Amino acid sequence: MPKSYCIFEIQANGSDSNSGLFDPSLFNSTLSTSNGTSVTPSVTASNYTFVSSDIGNYLYIRSGTNWNPGWYRITAVNAGAATVDASIGNVFQPNHRISTVQGISTTASASSGNWSVDYTQNASASKTYTDLVITTNTITIQSTANPFTVNMIGNSIKISGGTNFNTGLYIITSLSGSNAVLDRSVGTVGATNGSGSMGGALATWNGYTTSIYGGVSIYVYIKGSSGTFNWSGTPTGVNAVSSCIGYSSIRGDNGKPLIRLSASSSAFTWSNRASYYNLIIDGQNNAATNGIINSNFFLENSILNCDFRNLTQAYNVPSGCDVHNCTFDNCVSMSNAITKVFVNCVVKNCGGAVNSFYAVYNNIFINHTGRAVYNGGYMATVSNNTFHNISSHAIDCFFGYSVQSWKFVVENNIFSNVSGNAIRFNGTGWNHLNFINNNAYFATSAFTDNYSNAADPNQPPFISRNNVALTVSPFVSAANLDFRLNNEIGGGRSCRGSSYIGAYPLTTTVTSQDIGAVQSSSNPIDRNLAPTSKSLTIKQGTTSYTEFLNLIGTGYTIGSLKAYYTRVGSSPVEISLTSQTVNGAWTSGGFVEIDINTMPGIYRFDVPNAVFSSGSSSAILQISNLNTGDKAIIIYKFQDPQNIDLTQTFSASNVAQTVGDALNAARSSGFGRWTLNDRTLSLYGADNTTIVKTFTLNSSTFPTERS
Numbered sequence: 001m002p003k004s005y006c007i008f009e010i011q012a013n014g015s016d017s018n019s020g021l022f023d024p025s026l027f028n029s030t031l032s033t034s035n036g037t038s039v040t041p042s043v044t045a046s047n048y049t050f051v052s053s054d055i056g057n058y059l060y061i062r063s064g065t066n067w068n069p070g071w072y073r074i075t076a077v078n079a080g081a082a083t084v085d086a087s088i089g090n091v092f093q094p095n096h097r098i099s100t101v102q103g104i105s106t107t108a109s110a111s112s113g114n115w116s117v118d119y120t121q122n123a124s125a126s127k128t129y130t131d132l133v134i135t136t137n138t139i140t141i142q143s144t145a146n147p148f149t150v151n152m153i154g155n156s157i158k159i160s161g162g163t164n165f166n167t168g169l170y171i172i173t174s175l176s177g178s179n180a181v182l183d184r185s186v187g188t189v190g191a192t193n194g195s196g197s198m199g200g201a202l203a204t205w206n207g208y209t210t211s212i213y214g215g216v217s218i219y220v221y222i223k224g225s226s227g228t229f230n231w232s233g234t235p236t237g238v239n240a241v242s243s244c245i246g247y248s249s250i251r252g253d254n255g256k257p258l259i260r261l262s263a264s265s266s267a268f269t270w271s272n273r274a275s276y277y278n279l280i281i282d283g284q285n286n287a288a289t290n291g292i293i294n295s296n297f298f299l300e301n302s303i304l305n306c307d308f309r310n311l312t313q314a315y316n317v318p319s320g321c322d323v324h325n326c327t328f329d330n331c332v333s334m335s336n337a338i339t340k341v342f343v344n345c346v347v348k349n350c351g352g353a354v355n356s357f358y359a360v361y362n363n364i365f366i367n368h369t370g371r372a373v374y375n376g377g378y379m380a381t382v383s384n385n386t387f388h389n390i391s392s393h394a395i396d397c398f399f400g401y402s403v404q405s406w407k408f409v410v411e412n413n414i415f416s417n418v419s420g421n422a423i424r425f426n427g428t429g430w431n432h433l434n435f436i437n438n439n440a441y442f443a444t445s446a447f448t449d450n451y452s453n454a455a456d457p458n459q460p461p462f463i464s465r466n467n468v469a470l471t472v473s474p475f476v477s478a479a480n481l482d483f484r485l486n487n488e489i490g491g492g493r494s495c496r497g498s499s500y501i502g503a504y505p506l507t508t509t510v511t512s513q514d515i516g517a518v519q520s521s522s523n524p525i526d527r528n529l530a531p532t533s534k535s536l537t538i539k540q541g542t543t544s545y546t547e548f549l550n551l552i553g554t555g556y557t558i559g560s561l562k563a564y565y566t567r568v569g570s571s572p573v574e575i576s577l578t579s580q581t582v583n584g585a586w587t588s589g590g591f592v593e594i595d596i597n598t599m600p601g602i603y604r605f606d607v608p609n610a611v612f613s614s615g616s617s618s619a620i621l622q623i624s625n626l627n628t629g630d631k632a633i634i635i636y637k638f639q640d641p642q643n644i645d646l647t648q649t650f651s652a653s654n655v656a657q658t659v660g661d662a663l664n665a666a667r668s669s670g671f672g673r674w675t676l677n678d679r680t681l682s683l684y685g686a687d688n689t690t691i692v693k694t695f696t697l698n699s700s701t702f703p704t705e706r707s
Contacts, residue, residue, distance in 0.1 A: 134194070
């Protein structure tokens with residue numbers, strides 16, 4: 001059995017006859033490299049010669065001095081050495097994240113690396129067997145046609161048949177010569193004609209219930225780029241702590257595979273704590289389709305970033321789960337579960353209620369059949385949700401005698417077009433205190449009921465304040481599913497900045513939050529977080545140019561920002577930022593904030609000369625904080641210089657009414673003397689002797705025109 005955890009791979013073009021499992025806890029310690037920091041390093045192993053069939057599979061590095069653990073795709077093999085892709089973003093790490101550093105090791109030379117080759121991430125099995133024999137003990141097998149080698153350690157073999165073989169999935173834990181030592185007994189000594197396969201991805205998740213998984217964690221990776229999955233039936237439940245994780249091309253990229261179900265089918269069933277990430281499950285409107293079923297482990301299940309479509313029931317986890325960042329569309333019943341936390345979800349055209357006893361916040365419920373949120377006698381906080389077109393009660397809270405110390409908090413929600421009550425309280429029990437604050441409601445049958453019977457000693461006390469009755473729809477266009485707040489008086493404007501907290505006591509901090517799930521910049525002090533941009537015309541070839549930038553954030557240093565520029569017809573070029581002082585001499589890439597107190601967010605930036613060099617008509621420059629999205633963008637348009645030669649000559653004779661005539665007239669009037677003899681005005685050349693032009697005036701004393 002696996003020592004700690006194991007990983008399954010599922011691909012649409014895989015096969016359930018493949019083994020599909022890899023155990024990362026098993027390895028060799030013989031790996032070396034001499035160019036480990038390269039983007040395409042090569043490796044060798046003292047006890048294995050890499051072969052061409054390894055190409056396309058993944059070198060797994062578990063640990064070792066100066067080694068970077070992860071899965072590296074083998075791209076080439078030459079003379080027994082394997083070349084791998086070690087580029088940023090293409091390596092999956094054991095912590096289930098994508099690499100952010102280049103190279104297979106932190107130093108060029110590294111040795112004694114702990115390694116194996118993972119053969120599960122391709123559609124086809126790496127090896128198929130028909131001649132397996134159980135040798136000296138019940139856990140050791142051999143194959144004459146395909147001898148076992150050390151690179152297979154940690155992989156699994158699926159035994160499909162053979163005389164006196166036990167079919168099932170087994171892990172190769174070590175080698176005895178060219179024989180494989182498995183994790184448990186595979187049959188009786190002397191068994192022959194064993195058949196099976198090693199490596200390759202599964203096509204479906206049918207689960208495994210053998211003791212191989214007791215006490216370990218299972219990670220099931222489902223590759224979306226391999227195609228659409230078409231599943232039928234109900235898989236066998238797995239009694240192991242498990243995570244089902246979708247991805248597109250690289251494990252950890254958060255892509256979502258599409259799983260389609262036929263009638264009377266379920267995508268996943270489990271009987272231990274489990275988590276589900278990045279999945280699209282579509283029941284195709286077939287009868288009796290279920291997305292996720294898990295009947296065990298109270299409150300220890302999670303569903304994150306999943307989409308449920310056209311199902312009879314999206315998820316059935318009666319023991320409890322958290323649901324984050326999911327969508328539910330056209331599901332007959334979205335849930336039959338105790339949902340601890342339901343956050344950042346969209347529920348559209350569904351039935352069934354979120355049965356929550358902790359928190360429901362930042363969700364949108366649209367066109368819902370029946371009640372949307374039900375609290376079956378537990379405490380709950382329902383906050384910052386938007387409910388639109390609900391056929392029954394939006395929130396249904398039940399009081400029970402067994403929960404006398406708990407409370408309900410319902411605040412900052414928008415209720416629109418609710419046929420029942422926006423908030424319904426029922427039951428004969430009581431609890432200590434309830435808050436109903438800062439909610440807004442429009443076209444709702446009733447805001448609340450069943451909490452005003454002051455004569456009932458079991459009735460809990462309520463605090464109800466700042467709830468707003470709207471006179472018009474608060475949304476930009478509910479018909480087009482645009483639930484941003486409009487600016488209508490009595491509508492969206494009444495919800496903007498009207499949530500419970502407007503300022504934090506004991507501080508000078510002012511804040512704002514809108515009622516409902518969708519937020520806008522409501523408070524006048526809120527800043528626009530859109531990129532700051534400007535366009536300038538500048539001389540091509542400009543050098544030592546300093547720019548001033550306006551960023552939203554303050555206190556930025558060169559380590560927290562990235563700068564790039566590109567020119568027409570060129571690829572982006574990263575600018576190396578350098579620490580600068582406010583009054584320092586220009587330095588390419590120099591960067592500094594002017595003054596965090598008097599001019600916060602204003603930064604000096606010394607633009608590299610290459611941005612303005614010849615050969616292009618324009619350039620664009622961007623400085624950004626990749627974590628916050630804060631950025632400044634500058635567009636430079638280059639202006640070609642206009643050169644005028646002031647020493648060039650021109651003819652003194654010219655055609656009348658031309659530019660030359662005007663220049664001659666200007667020269668004649670600007671370089672010699674003028675004389676007036678009666679009504680004759682004479683203009684002389686530069687020698688003050690030659691008359692170049694004469695005019696006749698209409699008067700010798702008070703002339704008003706010439707001829």
